[in-house]
Amino acid sequence: MIKYQTLLYYCYSRIEDAEQFASDHLKFCKSLNLVGRIIVADEGLNGTVSGTVESCKIYMDAVHADPRFAKTDFKIDDVEEPSFIKMHCRYKAEIVHSGLRDPRIINPEEKTGxxxxxxxxxxxxxxxxxxxxxxxxxxxxxxxxxxxxxxxxxxxxxxxxxxxxxxxxxxxxxxxxxxxxxxxxxxxxxxxxxxxxxxxxxxxxxxxxxxxxxxxxxxxGKCYVFDNRVAVDVNSVNPVVISTCRNCGTHTTKMINCANPECNEHFTQCDACGERLEGACSEECMAHPRKRVYDGTGYYVKVPQPVNTEKLKLSKV
Known part of the structure; x- marks a missing residue:
């Protein structure tokens, strides 16, 4: 029985007072016990959220009930567990960072391919x-x-x-x-x-x-996704694996972040090299004093860093 789903969606539609909308929308998502990442901008919404089938349906119905987002196309994946740990909903200048912010030149609501x-x-x-x-x-x-x-x-x-x-x-x-x-x-x-x-x-x-x-x-190959799954299968007709381990060249679809937080490079690594290098991209990174503990996934929850008070002092001079 399907218990959880992950929703991928976006909608270009003008949002007045988008910053307040982001704050209110975050509360709404949390009330449904959803987890995920949503970007809100004046130009629209871009999100991936995950939760129970019931919560996901309520969320989709609510989004579609808003005339601004009625055309939103949800891509729905059935998952064994939620694809995120926390719920974030943030206001940004664009819903996808492109630098193309002049609506007189680029306006997806008016002209696209x-x-x-x-x-x-x-x-x-x-x-x-x-x-x-x-x-x-x-x-x-x-x-x-x-x-x-x-x-x-x-x-x-x-x-x-x-x-x-x-x-x-x-x-x-x-x-x-x-x-x-x-x-x-x-x-x-x-x-x-x-x-x-x-x-x-x-x-x-x-x-x-x-x-x-x-x-x-x-x-x-596989499709990279921006959640805990990292990559998902797409091709059920003629699938092949094209990615290789950075360290030994063996074909693998496993993508991780380097265990050294000061490197944190995103790369493909097979399980054997992952064990040998403890999730690091190189022996140098494996020897780094701040190297994180590798649990076999290569996925690390962001931990707030301490405030650099000295840097703050200098910036105020």
Whole structure:
């Protein structure tokens, strides 16, 4: 019997007094005993929340009952346990950090690439005049990506605009962007249109929806997700593993954070190397005096750091 679910969603819709909304929304989520991470901005919502099936239904019904978010598309995963430890709901400048904040240039509510349903993506993805573009960060596509997709060596989505020139050679092609759940593509496809690309599409609902509705065909590896699960299966048609252990080169889908908190690098590591290096990315990090205890997961709860009083004094001088 399914006991818990995890919901992935976003909605671009103007929120007046978004800071107060974030505070009120946090209280509402806590009243349902949900855990997760929600970003609230003037431009809308971006969240992943997890809880009991009953709580998740109440939450989705409440979001859909608000006219501003009635069009929200929830991607629902059945999970054995909640995918987060705590509940966070924070106000930020954007619901996905892109640096593209001028609504006169980029406004997903008004103009984006054509949304392709998973079934339509399947029909188009192998055509000769189609170029598939992954707009996610390097650590995300290192563990899984579409076959033949163009990827960029970027650490954050805010670096994507600087990569546009690399796509100039494909201006006469059909460009299809994709990401985890679709949110990054809203701005990425809008930016491409602004830069003069004419045939721009985006995979509606992202990799997650594609896996659920189209079996994930030709998505190689796993899909990185921003919760305790780290990565999830997508392809039930022709699955392969493409990621390798940083230390020995063995194929593995296990992604962890380095046990040295001053490094904290996100990387793939097999269980054997994890045991040998105690969850560190190198022998140097394994020997670090602040190395965290490795429990086999490579996932560490953030612990508040003590205030650096000396730095505060200097900043006031």
């Amino acid at each position: 054509i949304h392709l349903a998973p079934a339509d993506f399947v029909k188009l993805k192998d055509e000769e005049d189609v170029v598939i573009v992954d707009v996610r960060s390097n650590y995300e596509h290192s563990i899984g990506r579409f076959k033949n997709a163009i990827t960029f060596d970027i650490e954050n989505f805010r670096d994507f605009p600087s990569m546009i020139n690399e796509l100039a050679q494909y201006k006469d092609k059909k460009i299809i962007t994709y990401c985890t759940g679709g949110i990054k593509c809203e701005k990425a496809s809008a930016l491409l249109l602004h830069e003069g690309f004419e045939n721009v599409y985006q995979l509606h609902g992202g990799i997650i929806k594609y896996g659920k509705e189209a079996g994930g065909e030709d998505f190689e």
